[in-house]
Amino acid sequence: MASTILGLDIGGANLKAATNTGRAASVPFALWKQPAQLAHALDELITPFADADELAVTMTGELCDCFETKRDGVRHIVSAVMNVSRSRPVRVWSTDGVFLNTNEAKEHYLKVAAANWHALATFVGGYTPRGVTLLIDIGSTTTDLIPILDGLPWSEGKTDTARMRLGELVYTGVRRTPATTFLGTTAAAEFFATVHDAHLLLGSVPEDAADTDTADGRPATRLHAHGRLSRMVGGDPVLTPEEDTQRLARSIVEQQRKLLHDRVAALIPRLREMRQAARHPRRYAVVSGSGEFLARQLLRDQPFVAFFDDMLSLTERLGPERSAAAPAYAVATLAAERPL
Amino acid sequence: MASTILGLDIGGANLKAATNTGRAASVPFALWKQPAQLAHALDELITPFADADELAVTMTGELCDCFETKRDGVRHIVSAVMNVSRSRPVRVWSTDGVFLNTNEAKEHYLKVAAANWHALATFVGGYTPRGVTLLIDIGSTTTDLIPILDGLPWSEGKTDTARMRLGELVYTGVRRTPATTFLGTTAAAEFFATVHDAHLLLGSVPEDAADTDTADGRPATRLHAHGRLSRMVGGDPVLTPEEDTQRLARSIVEQQRKLLHDRVAALIPRLREMRQAARHPRRYAVVSGSGEFLARQLLRDQPFVAFFDDMLSLTERLGPERSAAAPAYAVATLAAERPL
Numbered sequence: 001m002a003s004t005i006l007g008l009d010i011g012g013a014n015l016k017a018a019t020n021t022g023r024a025a026s027v028p029f030a031l032w033k034q035p036a037q038l039a040h041a042l043d044e045l046i047t048p049f050a051d052a053d054e055l056a057v058t059m060t061g062e063l064c065d066c067f068e069t070k071r072d073g074v075r076h077i078v079s080a081v082m083n084v085s086r087s088r089p090v091r092v093w094s095t096d097g098v099f100l101n102t103n104e105a106k107e108h109y110l111k112v113a114a115a116n117w118h119a120l121a122t123f124v125g126g127y128t129p130r131g132v133t134l135l136i137d138i139g140s141t142t143t144d145l146i147p148i149l150d151g152l153p154w155s156e157g158k159t160d161t162a163r164m165r166l167g168e169l170v171y172t173g174v175r176r177t178p179a180t181t182f183l184g185t186t187a188a189a190e191f192f193a194t195v196h197d198a199h200l201l202l203g204s205v206p207e208d209a210a211d212t213d214t215a216d217g218r219p220a221t222r223l224h225a226h227g228r229l230s231r232m233v234g235g236d237p238v239l240t241p242e243e244d245t246q247r248l249a250r251s252i253v254e255q256q257r258k259l260l261h262d263r264v265a266a267l268i269p270r271l272r273e274m275r276q277a278a279r280h281p282r283r284y285a286v287v288s289g290s291g292e293f294l295a296r297q298l299l300r301d302q303p304f305v306a307f308f309d310d311m312l313s314l315t316e317r318l319g320p321e322r323s324a325a326a327p328a329y330a331v332a333t334l335a336a337e338r339p340l
Numbered sequence: 341m342a343s344t345i346l347g348l349d350i351g352g353a354n355l356k357a358a359t360n361t362g363r364a365a366s367v368p369f370a371l372w373k374q375p376a377q378l379a380h381a382l383d384e385l386i387t388p389f390a391d392a393d394e395l396a397v398t399m400t401g402e403l404c405d406c407f408e409t410k411r412d413g414v415r416h417i418v419s420a421v422m423n424v425s426r427s428r429p430v431r432v433w434s435t436d437g438v439f440l441n442t443n444e445a446k447e448h449y450l451k452v453a454a455a456n457w458h459a460l461a462t463f464v465g466g467y468t469p470r471g472v473t474l475l476i477d478i479g480s481t482t483t484d485l486i487p488i489l490d491g492l493p494w495s496e497g498k499t500d501t502a503r504m505r506l507g508e509l510v511y512t513g514v515r516r517t518p519a520t521t522f523l524g525t526t527a528a529a530e531f532f533a534t535v536h537d538a539h540l541l542l543g544s545v546p547e548d549a550a551d552t553d554t555a556d557g558r559p560a561t562r563l564h565a566h567g568r569l570s571r572m573v574g575g576d577p578v579l580t581p582e583e584d585t586q587r588l589a590r591s592i593v594e595q596q597r598k599l600l601h602d603r604v605a606a607l608i609p610r611l612r613e614m615r616q617a618a619r620h621p622r623r624y625a626v627v628s629g630s631g632e633f634l635a636r637q638l639l640r641d642q643p644f645v646a647f648f649d650d651m652l653s654l655t656e657r658l659g660p661e662r663s664a665a666a667p668a669y670a671v672a673t674l675a676a677e678r679p680l
Contacts, residue, residue: 063571063574063576065532065555065556065568065571066556068567068576068577069576069577069578069579070576070579071576071578110579141529141530159574159575159579160574160575161573161574161575161579161580163574164527164528164573164574169574170525171525171527171528171529171530171574172525172529176529177529178518178520178529178530178531180518180520180521181520181521181524181525181529182524182525184521184522184524185510185511185512185521185522185599187504187511188504188511189481189511189512189516189517189518189521190481190511190518191518191531192405215405216405216406227408228405231403231405233501233504234403234499234500234501234503234504234509234511235499235500235501236403236408236409236410236411237408237409238409238411239409239410239450239499239501240501259525
């Protein structure tokens with residue numbers, strides 16, 4: 001009988017779990033605030049998956065500043081998973097494109113640190129085994145732009161630092177990017193609002209009154225998004241007219257869109273070169289993440305319309321539940337394809 | 341016998357107290373995290389000043405996003421002071437240049453909200469009763485640039501929103517401004533480091549191993565400043581060479597200096613006009629705040645060397661203790677000059 005594998009994606013703000021059979025769960029968890037609670041939170045998350053035969057792990061949470069170094073972060077995260085594994089085998093995805101056991105993962109911590117983009121790209125490569133693909137994964141905090149050649153990740157950077165420098169990791173997402181990152185010193189240099197508020201106010205993302213994972217802990221509604229943005233101009237929700245916060249929201253979203261446009265455009269020459277080496281000339285864009293809507297908007301612009309032959313949506317392929325935990329589902333699937 | 345008056349400056353991150361007789365105390369207090377604890381924290385702060393006959397208050401803490409509106413913030417702060425006043429009279433400075441009683445303050449909340457710059461400028465005006473003065477007060481979070489004509493504040497804006505728009509409130513200070521505000525999307529869009537780390541790394545401010553009021557809660561030392569800045573480039577203190585964080589620190593500080601230079605320079609035409617109306621042609625720059633060192637650096641540049649005849653340091657005038665609580669000392673002094 002085939003094994004059931006539970007994939008885990010352990011980030012700095014969210015824990016995600018998914019089996020290769022398609023069940024998935026996610027939970028917000030502020031790792032940087034309470035690293036000692038990680039094992040407990042993981043245990044709660046994976047208890048419903050007691051039938052899984054083994055665990056496959058990827059992470060980004062090691063970059064949290066509660067850990068003095070990435071080495072410490074990787075060790076802490078791997079140990080937490082082992083603590084809740086109930087003696088099931090644990091494997092960790094590495095940017096070499098293979099799984100490492102837990103000892104290897106702790107030893108070669110830079111190969112497993114922030115490797116979830118690589119797991120996702122390897123998984124996505126399964127959809128486009130021939131041709132040139134650009135994976136545009138816009139998450140809550142960051143955007144991964146991963147070139148894929150004949151189904152294999154073909155990025156130039158492996159570490160966060162290198163990937164940021166090379167434009168493969170763009171440090172903006174649809175949720176957590178602070179408004180001050182875009183507004184700079186033209187507004188309050190405070191963590192009063194995020195780009196999520198801008199998207200909320202412009203109606204690009206749905207309101208959710210139950211969601212209080214916001215800058216001020218008030219609900220993710222347009223009303224409160226207005227309030228949060230009003231503080232960025234030294235106002236408050238009553239004093240500041242909504243046209244002012246609307247203008248601010250448009251400025252934030254336009255800057256975000258321009259940034260992403262420019263970074264994707266900067267990769268086109270590289271994709272064009274890769275095409276010489278590809279087994280097929282077809283060019284795919286694969287969009288994914290909670291910011292998929294933004295990626296779709298981008299791809300309606302030139303030069304992207306002319307360049308890409310096809311667009312694939314991971315959300316459509318996987319459905320909402322699995323795509324919300326896509327890197328976890330990716331490592332589960334990759335592990336199932338690579339039996340122990 | 342003359343009254344002893346206790347001045348209080350209630351900010352979002354610090355509580356400051358000073359008497360008109362020159363005793364002073366300050367305590368960090370994260371008002372935005374624990375508004376319900378304000379009265380308790382104030383009580384502890386002012387207990388050593390039991391001999392004071394009355395209380396004079398100014399604030400900026402009402403802008404914290406724990407308060408839904410500035411109105412709520414002012415009411416909460418005024419009530420907290422009343423709770424710990426032990427029936428002593430309480431007065432609140434207003435941007436009309438007069439004190440309000442607590443009922444008036446709650447009613448006319450916009451006149452007392454964020455009025456501490458006005459209290460400080462009115463106090464500073466006492467040093468330069470004839471001529472044109474620019475007060476450059478660089479604090480931990482913000483910088484106030486206040487024109488003073490013949491000893492009276494002569495700013496065009498009164499509210500935070502107006503003052504930001506008019507360049508009289510510049511939202512940067514030497515301590516709390518997030519590094520991401522200056523670095524934008526060229527670095528991690530996270531609250532991993534502040535400009536304080538840049539100043540620490542460049543040796544412009546002293547290390548303090550006991551001070552953990554930093555982005556990651558680790559000490560305010562050069563070593564840990566390097567660690568905090570390393571995360572801004574996706575690295576960690578071990579992986580990232582110190583020359584990289586040094587470069588980052590220089591970029592942050594240069595941008596901050598340029599911003600402040602430009603904003604001060606933009607006020608020169610207005611100061612020149614004011615001079616036509618002044619009772620004396622002399623032009624003063626008064627520097628103050630924990631970022632006074634930065635203001636002094638600025639004033640060594642043109643056009644400031646040519647424009648200002650004289651520079652006064654509030655830190656030198658008041659000494660380190662009172663100047664660290666300057667707005668509190670200012671309201672205490674102003675209240676003593678205006679007996680009930």
